[in-house]
Amino acid sequence: xxxxxxxxxxxxxxxxxxxxxxxxxxxxxxxxxxxxxxxxxxxxxxxxxxxxxxxxxxxxxxxxxxxxxxxxxxxxxxxxxxxxxxxxxxxxxxxxxxxxxxxxxxxxxxxxxxxxxxxxxxxxxxxxxxxxxxxxxxxxxxxxxxxxxxxxxxxxxxxxxxxxxxxxxxxxxxxxxxxxxxxxxxxxxxxxxxxxxxxxxxxxxxxxxxxxxxxxxxxxxxxxxxxxxxxxxxxxxxxxxxxxxxxxxxxxxxxxxxxxxxxxxxxxxxxxxxxxxxxxxxxxxxxxxxxxxxxxxxxxxxxxxxxxxxxxxxxxxxxxxxxxxxxxxxxxxxxxxxxxxxxxxxxxxxxxxxxxxxxxxxxxxxxxxxxxxxxxxxxxxxxxxxxxxxxxxxxxxxxxxxxxxxxxxxxxx
Numbered sequence: 001x002x003x004x005x006x007x008x009x010x011x012x013x014x015x016x017x018x019x020x021x022x023x024x025x026x027x028x029x030x031x032x033x034x035x036x037x038x039x040x041x042x043x044x045x046x047x048x049x050x051x052x053x054x055x056x057x058x059x060x061x062x063x064x065x066x067x068x069x070x071x072x073x074x075x076x077x078x079x080x081x082x083x084x085x086x087x088x089x090x091x092x093x094x095x096x097x098x099x100x101x102x103x104x105x106x107x108x109x110x111x112x113x114x115x116x117x118x119x120x121x122x123x124x125x126x127x128x129x130x131x132x133x134x135x136x137x138x139x140x141x142x143x144x145x146x147x148x149x150x151x152x153x154x155x156x157x158x159x160x161x162x163x164x165x166x167x168x169x170x171x172x173x174x175x176x177x178x179x180x181x182x183x184x185x186x187x188x189x190x191x192x193x194x195x196x197x198x199x200x201x202x203x204x205x206x207x208x209x210x211x212x213x214x215x216x217x218x219x220x221x222x223x224x225x226x227x228x229x230x231x232x233x234x235x236x237x238x239x240x241x242x243x244x245x246x247x248x249x250x251x252x253x254x255x256x257x258x259x260x261x262x263x264x265x266x267x268x269x270x271x272x273x274x275x276x277x278x279x280x281x282x283x284x285x286x287x288x289x290x291x292x293x294x295x296x297x298x299x300x301x302x303x304x305x306x307x308x309x310x311x312x313x314x315x316x317x318x319x320x321x322x323x324x325x326x327x328x329x330x331x332x333x334x335x336x337x338x339x340x341x342x343x344x345x346x347x348x349x350x351x352x353x354x355x356x357x358x359x360x361x362x363x364x365x366x367x368x369x370x371x372x373x374x375x376x377x378x379x380x381x382x383x384x385x386x387x388x389x390x391x392x393x394x395x396x397x398x399x400x401x402x403x404x405x406x407x408x409x410x411x412x413x
Contacts, residue, residue: 033089035089035108037111041069071107071108082162085112086121086123117173118173118184170232171228172228172236174228175239189225196214196221207239214256219253219255221250222250226248227245229244246292252289256284257280261315274311
């Protein structure tokens, strides 16, 4: 059974007995009311984001056109307006509705798209008798330099939209292709839930996008942009450019993204047997691309894991550095250093040194025996004896010094 709630239902059942409320409901029945924002609560308390506004449709409640506290309608999705923007307000049940049918609160929806501009859609009060100079603009002038929120020569703003908000007149909206779901932020930050567009939809009348050169119409793509590039004139809708936007995340299905990566280096570490990956701007499968001036991956509790069905390629213009206070462990069936074609075997240092020490000790024993040999007259042979003794001394030094050739850091198996 559906739960019937709302002021209209209560009014129909005759449960609202306050005459002023009844008159208000009768007056507002079936209507969304436009109101101009005059202030925004930024106290940080439970009323944070509530607005004060002035009703714009010649409507007064109890003799006043001012609504002192209007809450965002949706609890989880909030689009806070600026001062002097126009919002839609509507009366709906308050938190005290179950105990008192005569109480209701006001709620507001998103700002109205007066100037078709993602950043500012403010409008001055109609009661303003003197029109600011910035209001005396044509439509194209407003679209070119922004809404009437331009500082005067003295640094003051003729039409306030907030206490610290600064309008950037060079903020383009995203171009909507058929079926797109787009979130345009005020600051050049955007989300597009889009798809591959047929070539016929990209002609001189429409901006071209750079992700529809492959795949089929309707193949999904999601693009998140922070710092969308700008184009002139600023009222023109534009499409994303991964190479000029400040930071981007692309989630593709079949699209080919023309990204200009910093380093490819020809994938020289790969061989014909270990086929190199497709270069980034030619790949057409599903992928996630993160592109920005810098990327940081950080974990605060557990491991950072990189896993791949094929290879993991690290490519850099300057260098690849590994730093840790613990060990660096590399376990593999084969390790090639210097080139994928390397065919010289690495030496096991401990094994080699043990073999050399054993050899030198055997040589020392043989030399000692040889140096003890006597001549026909029973006298040790000279100068052979002196040379043998010098060689034994050198062998002793080498045997003791061999261990210093072993690395205390790098170990191989």
